[in-house]
Amino acid sequence: MWWHGSRLLSEGANSGRVQPAIRIFGRVARGPLLSVMRLWRRNIQLRVVASTLLLSMAVVLVLGVVVVGQVRNGLLEAKRQTAQSQADGGFAVAEDLAADADENADASAGQSLDTSTWLNSIVEQLASGGQGVYYVVALSSELSRPPFGSDASPAPPRGTRSIGDIQAAESISPELREAVDRHSATHRQYGTVVRQNGETEAALVIGKRLPDNEGNQYQLYYLFPFTQEEKSLSLVTGTLATAGLFLVALLGAIAWLVVRQVVTPVRMAARIAERLAAGRLQERMKISGEDDIARLGESFNKMARNLQTQIQQLEELSRMQRRFVSDVSHELRTPLTTVRMAADLIHEARSDFEPATARSAELLLSQLDRFESLLADLLEISRFDAGAAHLEAEPTDLRDVVHRVVEGAEPLAERRGGRLLVRGDGSPVVAEVDPRRIERVLRNLVVNAIEHGEGRDVVVRLAAGRDGQAVAIAVRDYGIGLKPGEAERVFNRFWRADPARARTTGGTGLGLSIAVEDARLHGGLLEAWGEPGGGAQFRLTLPCTVGATPRRSPLPLEPDDSRARRAVRAGAVSAARAVSAGPGGPGAPGVAGEER
Template identity: 70%
Template sequence: MLRLFARWVRRPLLPAMRLWRRNIQLRVVASTLLMSLGVVLLLGFVVIGQVRNGLLDAKEKAAQSQAAGGFSAAQDRASAPGGPTGQDGAGRNGSSVNWRSDLVQQLASGGQSAFNVVALSLESEGTASRGARASGEVDPTASIPSGLRDSVAQGTGTYQTFTRIKYTSGKASEPGLVLGKRLNDASGTQYELYYLFPLTQEEDSLALVKGTLATAGLFVVVLLGAIAWLVVRQIVTPVRMAAGIAERLSAGRLQERMKVTGEDDIARLGEAFNKMAQNLQLKIQQLEELSRMQRRFVSDVSHELRTPLTTVRMAADVIHEARVDFDPVTARSAELLGDQLDRFESLLADLLEISRFDAGAAALEAEAIDLREVVRRVIGGAEPLAERKGTRIRVVGDEQPVVAEADARRVERVLRNLVVNAVEHGEGRDVVVRLASAGGAVAVAVRDYGVGLKPGEATRVFNRFWRADPARARTTGGTGLGLSIAVEDARLHGGWLQAWGEPGGGSQFRLTLPRTADEPLRGSPIPLEPEDSRRNRERAAAEERGPGGRGSLPGQSLAERSALGVPPRAPMPPQAAADPTALPGSGARVVRQPAAGTDRTVEREDRTLGR
């Protein structure tokens, strides 16, 4: 459920995430804005804190000075002669109340609304003396904190605190600073005198500073973002140009160059890039010219050798026919001469075929064919070699037609190559040919149980003149170009020719063709790694042992192996199947079809080719 919710939340963000990953300019500008915003906020907090502390300190000093003067004036007035000290109790209390009222009005009149004065009786005084006196319609009970009153009542010094000043007239409360002290009036009665200083001006000043800092900070952040965008654009634009030109160079447009302006580092980069592109173009042109010369040389030599080879063949045939009249040594030499001429003709034909592939002159003559018929012809031609090797060739999956649009001659040449190689390297064990079709693809796999392939050989096996064991003799007289030609034939069809193998466990070569010509392949109906590989057998055994085994692909039982005539083998270290995209034959090469009526060279019957 959480995964579905995360996917639902992530889906709308995918375009933004993709843009964030691909646009370095956006990342730099966004990072600059975020860091600038953080710095501006930090500086704003520091500046506002300093301004607030400065305003409050100045206000406290001014308030303390004003309150000290007021406390001193109140004490002087209480000590002046003529006070109500000689009256009885009731008169003294009434006179004391009037005296405090006059004192509050007198002290507040000098403030010009800069402060208010409140006089309160101590809690221990009588009821008549508890009347609170305040200026400016201040609510004395709500404006003076009880904690401050307790401190003033218990001490003799001046005490202060911050509070909110409230009014009885309905006026909105405002922050303020309260200073209080315990004093004696003219009758000797103790009372509390408080000075209340509103902080509205300081609050307005602080709000002005905050607004100014916010505006300036926003302007600075936007300005830094614009500067970062301009700076990064000056750097990213040449990089994007270089990337675009590099893509066009890789597409074959070797004449592309960067526009260089100025003499800075970017200009030097552009000059170096242009020099590199020029050198690459020169080298590629040289290599192309060399490749054309090599192909022309191989083609010309192959064609030129045909005439003397034909003459030598005719003379060799005459000698071979008359070998019965020669002595044994000369007769054997005549036979060897004929065999080597056969191999030389085969090599010459293969070189001509390779030169046609290299020149892009090979054409496909596709028609609907049943691969079962092609496989039967190939097996029939390989039976004599299989009998000499003691190998049986089995066919699996030929119950239903396996039809595809392909060149029958080229497909037969590929399969003949694979089957003969499997027989030659199978060490007398059975060879299994498997056919299958699914979707838009058909496949033929040739499986042997011989020496197999070592790690890395599944890709090198398609190289020209490559041999797994250079010391191994070619019993079939192959040229070493068979699999190279087979790969080119598969590419010409738009198909794949891939190999898998494990040391001592045999190998499997798989030919995959599209069912319809020019249809792209999306998969193969036959897995590249066979079911009876060591790894698949181990997985099947793990499943049979119980739930503790690892999940695996279906394995092939020993009974099924025996039914195919494949003897059980000891476990051997596995080799991972080669990635189809890394193998020759994983893609197709588009070849121009010959025009109608064009004369074509009639090629001789292909001979059996070795690995």
């Protein structure tokens, strides 16, 4: 068995060498293949021209096959009719000569030609008009040939007469000779003419059994080669192939020119659209003519002009709004400072006032605090709108930021009856961020979670990506949650899920909008998830380095406890369905007792 094991080892070694070669070939061929596929997807002109060429080739091929078939059938039918007429005339001449030979023999009292000489003269006379168009063969009806169906080659018959360089015995099949011997009618068969030099040629063979000058039976055959028909068919085929190739090339060129006339303006419009999208609003298409493409260009230019006007108007309006907000915010600071000083004095002396006046002084001070917060948020929003916000990033351990935010919000959580919990693996979560802005984002998320958590615990999770590209902070509450579609609108300015719900923590309605802008300024992403009655979770994903783009967040947007609860709920529903489908059906007494 040692040789079997060595063969297996050699086959394994060969397969081990073949597999890397296949992989290398796959990698080498993959690049050009992908380039071709990309070009095919992006170039409509190439697709149209290629499709036109393929369809044209298919049509030309089908038409060529049909035409060649029709021509071939026509040539064969014409050949058959001509050959049959020629053969019938020759058979009639041979019968007349045999009858004349009998009469001459009777008149000359037995002085008749020898049969062999007579057959030679008959064959020469009948073949004299052929001149290569057909051949005449005369065979004795007493041929010594192998039985019908035998594979043995027939022996040259005795009394064979033929004109030309053909092999009579090989050119006429034994089946045809046997048929002619059995029946005196005319027989026709498609066969092959075998020449003396071994060359073969398709032919139509027509034979008949006739009497000779002495009354003995012999076989007379006409062999009509398809030389001229094959030449004609080859000429027709070549002409059709040449015309078809020329037609396909012409159709491809026409398709290329036509598609180019259509695609060129489209490509120009695409380039102009890209430039318009890049901010170059003065770009326009060049128009020539008055056709549909020209009207398309005019419509495109009109659309570009309208867009430019609208964008300029919007930019001007936005600029005026930003300036108005900035001016108003700055102008309000001076009177606000004066009102603040007066409110502080009134608040300090509230003990000397009546209870209603003292309460009014407290409300005045709290609303001034909220007004100052709103003014600060408006100024911050105006900076983001004007593109004047700057990032002062530095390597920061986000655990310290989270702990500062949690310590500041713990009193509020205790008043609402809940706790603030921080979850993490204890390892540093370091990223290049602006600590002030990130602390503001987290403070806003934590305060919102406490406000909407309905007195339940709020969980803050930190995680760093294993690839060192991103970090994430998630704030989870178990309050009223978010309805479907509210996770996208929650970051809109002054948006509320329930307009009738009052703000209990003094929010301004701009906190989440500012938080989203802070996250974008870092190159990160702030997302929200929630379900009705199941709470909500906000996830802040930040790149570890400034300018990078995180591919994925280290924390899931949907909390693990929500997925687990949904899985348990689905399992319970499946179990209930299985029980209701059990013996007795939904109304069985045993099942009803268990439910109670």
